[in-house]
Amino acid sequence: MTMINYSMQLEKYIDYLQNEERSIATVCQYERDVLRFFSFLNLKELTKDAVLQYKQELMKAYQPVSVNVKLSALNSFFSFIGRDDLKLKLLKIQRSVYCSEEKELSKSEYFRLIQAAEKKKNKRLALLLQTICGTGIRVSELKYITAAAVNCGEAVIQLKGKTRTILLPKKLQKKLKNYLRRERIVEGPVFITRTGRPLDRSNIWKMMKNLCRDAGVDAKKVFPHNLRHLFARCFYSIDKDIARLADILGHSSINTTRIYIITSGTEHRRHLDALRLVV
Structure with missing residues (x-):
C-alpha cells in the first residue's frame, strides 16, 4: 500500500473517529500521532520491524505514559485498516500510589x-x-x-x-x-x-x-x-x-x-x- 493510499485511509479513519463521537482533542491527537509515524516511515515499507523501530524512537524521546498514548493511537489506526498484525504491546507502568505535590491543586x-x-x-x-x-x-x-x-x-x-x-x-x-x-x-x-x-x-x-x-x-x-x-x-x-x-x-x-x-x-x-x- 502506497503512502497516498495510507493518507486516504487516514482521512477515512478520522471520519470514523468523528462518527464515533470522539472528542475533538482526541481526534486531533490521534491524527497527529499517525502522521508522525508516517513521517518516521518516510516512504519505507510498512512492516512490523518498522513499527518496532518507531516504538524504540518514542521510548527515547518521551515518558512511558506519553509513549503508550501514541502507541494506542497507532494500534487503533492499524485495527481500522485491518492490520492487527502491526499492533504493539503498550509499556507496562507501575501505577504510583501517590501523586506529585507539584501537580496537585489543593x-x-x-x-x-x-x-x-x-x-x-x-x-x-x-x-x-x-x-x-x-x-x-x-x-x-x-x-x-x-x-x-x-x-x-x-x-x-x-x-x-x-x-x-x-x-x-x-x-x-x-x-x-x-x-x-x-x-x-x-x-x-x-x-x-x-x-x-x-x-x-x-x-x-x-x-x-x-x-x-x-x-x-x-x-x-x-x-x-x-x-x-x-x-x-x-x-x-x-x-x-x-x-x-x-x-x-x-x-x-x-x-x-x-x-x-x-x-x-x-x-x-x-x-x-x-x-x-x-x-
Whole structure:
C-alpha cells in the first residue's frame, strides 16, 4: 500500500473517529500521532520491524505514559485498516500510589483562584471554576450547563456515545440563576463569549492561567482538568464509593477513576506515620 493510499485511509479513519463521537482533542491527537509515524516511515515499507523501530524512537524521546498514548493511537489506526498484525504491546507502568505535590491543586489554592477572579471582577470566570469543580464535569462538557439545566437543577451530558445526568449543588444552582438574570441569558449555554458562542477549552485555559500570579498558585497546577481531579478527591474523601464516583465522572473503567483519587505524597507519608511501625 502506497503512502497516498495510507493518507486516504487516514482521512477515512478520522471520519470514523468523528462518527464515533470522539472528542475533538482526541481526534486531533490521534491524527497527529499517525502522521508522525508516517513521517518516521518516510516512504519505507510498512512492516512490523518498522513499527518496532518507531516504538524504540518514542521510548527515547518521551515518558512511558506519553509513549503508550501514541502507541494506542497507532494500534487503533492499524485495527481500522485491518492490520492487527502491526499492533504493539503498550509499556507496562507501575501505577504510583501517590501523586506529585507539584501537580496537585489543593482546595485552598482552588479557593484562592476564585478569590483572584472575583477581585478582577470576572464573575463569569469565578463561577465557571466553581461549576467545573462543583460538579466534576470535563471542560468539554461545560456547554451542557445551559439555562434550562440551571432552572431544573440538573444537566444531561452526552459524550462519547454515553449519556449521564449531572446534579447541580443547590448553592451553585442559586449562583448560576443570579448570573443568568444579571447577564440576561434565557436559553442556551451559560458560559459564552461576547458574540454568544460557548467558551472553548483554549479560552478557559488562558483565563485560568492569568489568575495564577494574583492567586499565588503555581501555573503548572492550574488547568481545567485539575478541577475535575479536585472534585474527585473531595467526593471520595466523604463518600468512599469509587463505583459511584466513576458513574458521576462518566468513566467506563474504575481503573481510570483510581487515578483521580490518588493523594499527595504529604498525605501518603502522613498515613505511613500513623501506622507507628517504626520504633
